[in-house]
Amino acid sequence: xxxxxYTLYLPIALMTFIGVPHGALDGYLLHxxxxxxxxxxxxxxxxxGIALACVLFWWWQPTLALLSFLLLSLYHFGRxxxxxxxxxxxxxxxxxxxxxxxxFLPWQQADATAVLFQALKTDPVILEAFLAxxxxxxxxxxxxxxxxxxxxxxxxxxxxxxxxTAIVLLPPLWSLCLYFCLWHARRHTQWVLRYAKSPxxxxxxxxxIFSVTLAMGAIAYSVLLPSTAIETLTARIxxxxxxxxxxxxxxxxxxxxxxxHDQQPSL
Numbered sequence: 578x579x580x581x582x583y584t585l586y587l588p589i590a591l592m593t594f595i596g597v598p599h600g601a602l603d604g605y606l607l608h609x610x611x612x613x614x615x616x617x618x619x620x621x622x623x624x625x626g627i628a629l630a631c632v633l634f635w636w637w638q639p640t641l642a643l644l645s646f647l648l649l650s651l652y653h654f655g656r657x658x659x660x661x662x663x664x665x666x667x668x669x670x671x672x673x674x675x676x677x678x679x680x681f682l683p684w685q686q687a688d689a690t691a692v693l694f695q696a697l698k699t700d701p702v703i704l705e706a707f708l709a710x711x712x713x714x715x716x717x718x719x720x721x722x723x724x725x726x727x728x729x730x731x732x733x734x735x736x737x738x739x740x741x742t743a744i745v746l747l748p749p750l751w752s753l754c755l756y757f758c759l760w761h762a763r764r765h766t767q768w769v770l771r772y773a774k775s776p777x778x779x780x781x782x783x784x785x786i787f788s789v790t791l792a793m794g795a796i797a798y799s800v801l802l803p804s805t806a807i808e809t810l811t812a813r814i815x816x817x818x819x820x821x822x823x824x825x826x827x828x829x830x831x832x833x834x835x836x837x838h839d840q841q842p843s844l
Contacts, residue, residue, distance in 0.1 A: 581808055584689075588750035589815050592757050593794075597819075598787045598825045599762035603768045603791050605782035606834060609774065615617040624825045627643075631821040640699040644707055646820045647683075651675035658736060670733070673722035676755060677740045684712040686749040693749075696812040709842055765830075794818060 604621060635642035655675025662674040683690040683704075694704060719737070726734035743752040772778040797814050805813075 584748045584750060585808060587753040587812060588748075589811060592750075593791075596609065596754070596757040596762040596781050599765045599769075600822050601783040601786035601790065602766065602779060603829050604786040604824055605773065606769065606829060608782065609638060610834065619663045620747040624829070627825040628821040631824045635817045635820060639697055640703050640820060641699060642817075642820060643694065643699045645706070646682060646816075646823065647679040649823060649827060653823065653831060654756075654761065654794050657765065658733070669718055669722045670727070672716070674718040674737060674740075676712075676719065677737065677744060678756065680708065680750065681741065682744050682798075684708055685744055687831065689749045692818070693812055696809040697816060703736070718771055725778050729834035766823065788799045790818075 594834070603624065607620040607624065608617045611620055631642070634645075649748075652671060652675055654677075655671030655673070658670075658674040674697055683694075691701060694701065722739065723734055724739075740752075740756055746752075768780055770776045794814055798810065798820075801810055
């Protein structure tokens with residue numbers, strides 16, 4: 578029980594209560610860019626519909642869903658690492674930073690992540706066939722990126738080195754937890770609250786939507802726990818839930834509001 582507590586339950590709990598709420602700010606972003614209550618409701622309904630479609634997609638094709646999740650995470654994390662820096666973001670930079678979590682982590686911590694991937698009902702043969710060549714390409718791209726950063730005296734390479742070190746030294750969920758909570762979610766939350774017309778309203782939206790998300794997770798636990806081991810169920814609900822929330826979150830942040838996010842406007 579103790580190994581599961583420290584390597585599974587605790588980092589997932591921290592990511593849930595510290596990291597996930599940044600995505601709950603999407604409700605405020607939709608509301609602030611809608612011209613009516615009906616428009617806000619329609620956007621929220623579409624957001625929920627996309628999330629539900631992602632859950633069904635994972636249930637139908639878990640391996641393909643996980644691969645999609647890894648690629649989306651590569652893009653989203655890579656892009657977010659360069660927000661607020663004022664730098665033009667190259668494809669090389671996106672791949673180097675985002676690939677740390679989508680490729681390097683499951684490759685470097687293969688034994689531990691294999692257990693998680695098994696709990697998610699994915700095919701290890703297909704995953705290995707994807708991760709091995711993709712990680713090799715990523716290593717080459719990352720080497721090129723670091724050489725350019727060093728030559729240009731850009732400080733962004735330090736984030737890469739710190740992240741890579743954490744991935745090597747820490748259990749996989751802990752390195753992901755530190756990055757997700759202390760870097761990715763924190764910076765996104767600060768951005769929204771800093772440029773929100775009403776930070777208090779934004780916080781209320783965040784609390785409300787996060788509470789609904791927790792309630793949905795609790796319902797899933799109560800329905801599925803009698804037939805599934807709690808360790809397996811915890812991993813499934815968290816990662817499938819994150820996948821389901823990441824897709825509409827990316828559509829909103831990286832596409833629908835992408836140009837606004839880069840410019841850091843008033844929300």
